Amino acid sequence: MVFSHRVAALKPSAIREILKAPSDPETITLAAGNPSPDAFPAAEMAALAAEIFSTNPSGALQYGISEGYTPLRERTRKRVFEKYGAGRDADDLIITSGGQQVVELTAKTLINEGDTVICETPSFIGSLNALRSYGANLVGVPCNGAGMDADGLERALRDHPEAKLIYTIPTFQNPTGEVMPLSSRIRLLELAAQYGTVVLEDDPYRELRYGGEAIPPIKALDTDGRVIYAGSFSKIIAPGIRLGYALAQKELIAKMTAAKQVSDVHSNLFFQILVERYMAEYDIDAHIGKCRALYKIRRDTMDAALQKYMPDARWIVPEGGLFLWVKLPGGRDGTEFCRSAKEKKVMAVPGSAFLPDENGASDAIRLNFSLPTPKQIEIGVERLGSNL
Amino acid sequence: MVFSHRVAALKPSAIREILKAPSDPETITLAAGNPSPDAFPAAEMAALAAEIFSTNPSGALQYGISEGYTPLRERTRKRVFEKYGAGRDADDLIITSGGQQVVELTAKTLINEGDTVICETPSFIGSLNALRSYGANLVGVPCNGAGMDADGLERALRDHPEAKLIYTIPTFQNPTGEVMPLSSRIRLLELAAQYGTVVLEDDPYRELRYGGEAIPPIKALDTDGRVIYAGSFSKIIAPGIRLGYALAQKELIAKMTAAKQVSDVHSNLFFQILVERYMAEYDIDAHIGKCRALYKIRRDTMDAALQKYMPDARWIVPEGGLFLWVKLPGGRDGTEFCRSAKEKKVMAVPGSAFLPDENGASDAIRLNFSLPTPKQIEIGVERLGSNL
Numbered sequence: 001m002v003f004s005h006r007v008a009a010l011k012p013s014a015i016r017e018i019l020k021a022p023s024d025p026e027t028i029t030l031a032a033g034n035p036s037p038d039a040f041p042a043a044e045m046a047a048l049a050a051e052i053f054s055t056n057p058s059g060a061l062q063y064g065i066s067e068g069y070t071p072l073r074e075r076t077r078k079r080v081f082e083k084y085g086a087g088r089d090a091d092d093l094i095i096t097s098g099g100q101q102v103v104e105l106t107a108k109t110l111i112n113e114g115d116t117v118i119c120e121t122p123s124f125i126g127s128l129n130a131l132r133s134y135g136a137n138l139v140g141v142p143c144n145g146a147g148m149d150a151d152g153l154e155r156a157l158r159d160h161p162e163a164k165l166i167y168t169i170p171t172f173q174n175p176t177g178e179v180m181p182l183s184s185r186i187r188l189l190e191l192a193a194q195y196g197t198v199v200l201e202d203d204p205y206r207e208l209r210y211g212g213e214a215i216p217p218i219k220a221l222d223t224d225g226r227v228i229y230a231g232s233f234s235k236i237i238a239p240g241i242r243l244g245y246a247l248a249q250k251e252l253i254a255k256m257t258a259a260k261q262v263s264d265v266h267s268n269l270f271f272q273i274l275v276e277r278y279m280a281e282y283d284i285d286a287h288i289g290k291c292r293a294l295y296k297i298r299r300d301t302m303d304a305a306l307q308k309y310m311p312d313a314r315w316i317v318p319e320g321g322l323f324l325w326v327k328l329p330g331g332r333d334g335t336e337f338c339r340s341a342k343e344k345k346v347m348a349v350p351g352s353a354f355l356p357d358e359n360g361a362s363d364a365i366r367l368n369f370s371l372p373t374p375k376q377i378e379i380g381v382e383r384l385g386s387n388l
Numbered sequence: 389m390v391f392s393h394r395v396a397a398l399k400p401s402a403i404r405e406i407l408k409a410p411s412d413p414e415t416i417t418l419a420a421g422n423p424s425p426d427a428f429p430a431a432e433m434a435a436l437a438a439e440i441f442s443t444n445p446s447g448a449l450q451y452g453i454s455e456g457y458t459p460l461r462e463r464t465r466k467r468v469f470e471k472y473g474a475g476r477d478a479d480d481l482i483i484t485s486g487g488q489q490v491v492e493l494t495a496k497t498l499i500n501e502g503d504t505v506i507c508e509t510p511s512f513i514g515s516l517n518a519l520r521s522y523g524a525n526l527v528g529v530p531c532n533g534a535g536m537d538a539d540g541l542e543r544a545l546r547d548h549p550e551a552k553l554i555y556t557i558p559t560f561q562n563p564t565g566e567v568m569p570l571s572s573r574i575r576l577l578e579l580a581a582q583y584g585t586v587v588l589e590d591d592p593y594r595e596l597r598y599g600g601e602a603i604p605p606i607k608a609l610d611t612d613g614r615v616i617y618a619g620s621f622s623k624i625i626a627p628g629i630r631l632g633y634a635l636a637q638k639e640l641i642a643k644m645t646a647a648k649q650v651s652d653v654h655s656n657l658f659f660q661i662l663v664e665r666y667m668a669e670y671d672i673d674a675h676i677g678k679c680r681a682l683y684k685i686r687r688d689t690m691d692a693a694l695q696k697y698m699p700d701a702r703w704i705v706p707e708g709g710l711f712l713w714v715k716l717p718g719g720r721d722g723t724e725f726c727r728s729a730k731e732k733k734v735m736a737v738p739g740s741a742f743l744p745d746e747n748g749a750s751d752a753i754r755l756n757f758s759l760p761t762p763k764q765i766e767i768g769v770e771r772l773g774s775n776l
Contacts, residue, residue, distance in 0.1 A: 001586065001613075002552075003643055004500050004522075010646045037446030045449070046441035053434035058425030061433070061626035097485060097630075097652035104651045108521065112392050113501070130650035133496065134392075164390075198389065225389075238449035240657035242485075255391055258398045262518035263492045264485035268656040269628035 005113070006133050024345055028380035030367040031338075031347040033174070033322060036298075039291040039370075040238045041278065048277045052270065060270040066261040067253075068095025068245070069272035075279050076231070076245055084206070086219035086229055092253035094260065097267045099204045099232035099244035103127045105256040105263070106165070106200050106228055106246070107134040116163040118156050118197075120148045122325075122354030122362070124174040127167060127202060139163070140356035145316065147173055147180030150187045157195045165198050170218060172205035175354050175366035176325040177318025185218045192226055204232035204244070207288050209320035210296035225249035233275055235322070236288050241271040299324070301374040302367060302381060309385030322370040325351075329388065331363045337387060338365060346383040393501070394521050412733055416768035418755045419726075419735040421562070421710060424686075427679040427758075428626045429666065436665045440658065448658040454649040455641075456483025456633070457660035463667050464619070464633055472594070474607035474617055480641035482648065485655045487592045487620035487632035491515045493644040493651070494553070494588050494616055494634070495522040504551040506544050506585075508536045510713075510742030510750070512562040515555060515590060527551070528744035533704065535561055535568030538575045545583045553586050558606060560593035560709025563742050563754040567707060573606045580614055592620035592632075595676050597708035598684035613637035621663055623710070624676050629659040687712070689762040690755060690769060697773030710758040713739075717776065719751045725775065726753060734771035 052060050067073065073093050081087045096102050103126070111117065113135030119128065121140025128138060139160055141152040147170050157163060166188065170180035180188070192199050201218045219229035225248070232244040246256060260266070278284065302324055303317050312329035328337055334350035341348055351362030367384075369377055440448050455461065461481050469475045484490050491514070499505065501523030507516065509528025516526060527548055529540040535558050545551060554576065558568035568576070580587050589606045607617035613636070620632040634644060648654070666672065690712055691705050700717035716725055722738035729736055739750030755772075757765055 042445035057430035
C-alpha cells in the first residue's frame, strides 16, 4: 500500500510508544504527560452524569453541531475573557476534541505543503507531528530560559519572511517549563504583525501555576485577530473526555468548523454538557486550587530529589505545568540515558523527541511530576541518579 | 487570513447548515440523518455510567492509547467477524471518533493532492467533503438502483487507472438507500485488484435492515487486504458519543493510528469503556432488533404517505437504513423544491448536496424517516405534496 507523502514519514510519537510499552510493574514512569487521577473531580462528574441521564439523555446522546454545545461555548468564552482577558467581539470559540485538535485544525486550515512554521525548540512532539502531517517545514527557535528567544524569532522571520505560522507554548512550555515574559509576548506579536504571520498560542497549562504572577496570554494582547488561542479541559478537569477549544477570529473559526465537520462531526456531546454543568454548578476555581496544591508538592519533591540524587544535572524549577526539563551532566546523550534508565525501572522522555529537527540530539530529558506520587518521584529520581 | 488550498473551497455541509437553521417550532424536519432518540439504550447506559464512576473513574477519565480501549477493540473485532464474516489475521482494528473519522484518516493516510477517488453519485456529503479536504479529485459512478454500477466503475477505472481509492457505501447507501448485490461486490473487488486500487467500504447502516436477506460486506470477501471497513456505533447505540471503528490491514491501521494521535490523541475513553460493557452485559442484538421494528414502521409510514400525497414522484422502498430517495415529478429541481418546502414548514435535503460534481443539479430529494415520528412523517410528506 502506498501512503500519502504527508504520513509516509509520520511515526507514532516516542511518548505514546513509551506510554504503551509493557512495563515491569515496578517500573516508575516519569515519562507521561498525564494529570494525576487525584485531580479529577470524579464524584462531581458522577453526580452530573446521573443528572444528565435522568433529565435529558436523548439530547446528550444525539448528534450535535460541529461548533460545539452552545452553552459550553458561551460559558468557556466568558471565563476566558474574565480570567485571562482574551477574546474580542470579532472572535468566536469552537469546542474541539482536546487541545490537540486545535493544532490539527489550524494546520489543516492554514498550512500548504512546504509552508514554514516557526516553533520553539524543543517543543511538544504531538503538535510538531500534527504540523508535519500537513507538510509543514518546521523552523525551531531555541528556548532561552524564558521561552522562545525573541531575537532568535526575529532572525527566523528574517530568514523565512513567508512563514505562515508561529507555534508557541508561552506559559509553562512543554517540555522546558519556561514562561515567556510579557515583554517577549508583546515583541512576538509585533514581529508577527510586521511579517504578516499568524500565531498559534497553545496554553493548556496556564492555570497550573504554583508560584509567581500570572502573565496575560498573547491572545489578550491581540488587537488584529492574528492569534489562535488553544485551550484545554484536559489538565483542569480530565483528559479522557477529550475536550478543548479554540478562540480565534470568526472567519477562521468558520473554516475550522468546516474542517472539524469532516474530521469527527463534533466532540462528545454528553461530556460537553457535563463540563458546562460542572462549571455552572461547582466551583472550578476551587477545584483548580486543589490541583495546584497537589502538584506544587510534587514539583518541590522532584526538585529536592534532583538536588539529592542528581546534583550535577541542571534544571530550572518551573513556576507551573507538569514537567521538569533536566540537562544531564557532561553533555550525556538523553536517548541513551533514557534507554538504560528503563532497565533500572524508571522511564523518562529523551529531549531529542521534542526537536523540530528529527535527526537532532539532546543532552536533556523531560520528567513529569504530576502523575507519580511523591514517593514514586523520590524513588524514580534516585534510580535516575544511579543511572548517571 | 490566507487559508490552505485544501479548505479554501470547503463549505459547511448543506445538511449541517440545515440542522442548525433556527426553525419555526412547527417545522417538521425530514432533513436529518439522526437516529431516533427512542433507539438509544439510555437506561442501560445510565446504569453503566454509574458503574464506571463507582468502580474505575480514574481509568475512564485519564488519557488512553490512540488505537482505542483494548477490550472494546477486541470485542468489536470478534463481533464483526462472527456476525459479518469480516476480518483476517493480517487485519487490525482501531476505534475512531465516529465513522466519519475513518474517512478522514483514510484520506489523510492515502490521498495526495490531485489523487483520484471513485465514489458513487450521489454519495454522503460528509465523506465527499472529507476527501475534498485532502485535495481528492472525485469521480462519480452513478447508482443504478443497486448501488454503484459495476460497468460504470469499470469505465471510470479505465479512464483513471491511477485511481487511489474507491469509496463506497454498498449497504443502504446514503442517500439512495440502495444495496449492492453480492455479484457486484465481487466484481468491484476484482476490478480494484486489477487496477491496484484500495477500497473504503462505509457501512454504518448494515444492521438496520427491515426486510430481505443480509449480504456480506465487501470486507468479508477481501483476501488481499485491499479493503478498509468503516463501522459505527452511532446508529446502533448513539451518535453523540462519537464512536466508530476501522478494520483494515495492520500496516495501514498503524499509519491511521499515527494520524489519529496527532488529530485527537484518542476517542472519548469513558464511552469506549461504556460501550464495551454494554456489549458484554446486555444483548445488543435484541436492542438492534427493537430499533429495526421502530424504523420499519416509520419507513412504511413514509412509503404510504408518499403514495398518498406524492403519487407522481418515484422512489424505491429501501430494505434498510435511514433514508428514502425521492425523484420529483417532471424533473423539478430539488434545491428549489427544498427551499420552498421550508416555507411550508417541512425540511428535506436537495439531491444536489450529494453530488461529487459540486455544480451539478438534481431532481431528487433525500427524506429521513428515522427521526420524525409516524405522525410527523405523515404531516411532513403531506406538506411536501402541497409544495409540488
